[in-house]
């Protein structure tokens with residue numbers, strides 16, 4: 143039986159457009175700019191969102207508490223009631239081509255309510271946000287278990303505000319190994335130039351978690367690897383875009399934004415964000431990124447004026 147996935151009309155149109163060198167309608171042309179700005183706030187996420195103007199960010203990238211009771215900030219009487227407060231603000235603060243990534247995990251040990259599935263269900267049924275992908279972040283290192291299968295994945299949901307969301311696949315393609323590259327080049331349905339650029343990383347990402355002595359570590363208990371954040375930042379935002387992380391933790395998102403020439407807004411209720419972020423700054427890859435400026439507790443309207451002024 144024919145594999146129908148190759149006969150998807152939308153996909154065929156996109157492939158033809160690429161062959162004809164026609165730009166996709168969501169392409170963005172970035173004007174040159176001198177430096178990036180990174181604003182830090184010690185504030186509750188919901189309070190911060192309420193003062194953020196409409197359509198002010200192009201990527202929201204958040205790693206909220208997972209409701210696993212790992213830390214004092216990770217305990218909730220009713221997780222979803224709490225999460226609804228920030229979910230309800232997302233659509234408003236996103237620009238029309240914006241994306242939103244929410245990390246999470248599944249509750250698999252007891253009857254406690256609230257996890258990424260409930261966040262996804264609420265978002266789909268109660269907001270205008272559109273689900274684009276559910277990404278499975280798979281890793282080989284983790285805790286063992288005796289009464290259930292040891293967990294080796296976390297999830298991230300990718301939502302957009304409209305159909306005109308920004309997506310740059312070329313920025314995150316992964317190289318083919320020699321054998322699969324030869325096979326791909328023989329496949330007439332594929333574009334040779336794209337094969338040279340690499341393949342789609344798919345929605346299952348194998349990236350190691352940070353172990354205790356990783357050189358990336360800055361001391362935050364739930365720090366995410368830069369590689370995971372970088373893939374989202376590169377694919378779902380463009381240079382000069384404003385990226386918001388209102389559960390910033392150590393500020394990993396901001397560190398990646400500096401290296402990738404995006405502006406960032408980092409918010410955390412814990413004032414240790416500042417110290418952790420300084421440690422990230424000491425470890426930055428200095429071969430990457432434009433000059434940058436870190437601003438603390440700046441008025442949000444002043445910050446947005448700065449990033450809009452080239």
Ligand SMILES: C[S@@+](CC[C@H](N)C(=O)[O-])C[C@H]1O[C@@H](n2cnc3c(N)ncnc32)[C@H](O)[C@@H]1O
Nearest residue numbers: 186187205215365366389391392394410411412
């Ligand atoms: C999972 S961690 C984020 C870690 C981050 N991705 C990193 O790589 O460092 C979640 C963060 O949310 C913060 N947090 C919890 N409740 C918050 C709230 N209501 N408002 C703002 N931040 C909050 C916690 O202090 C914690 O640092």
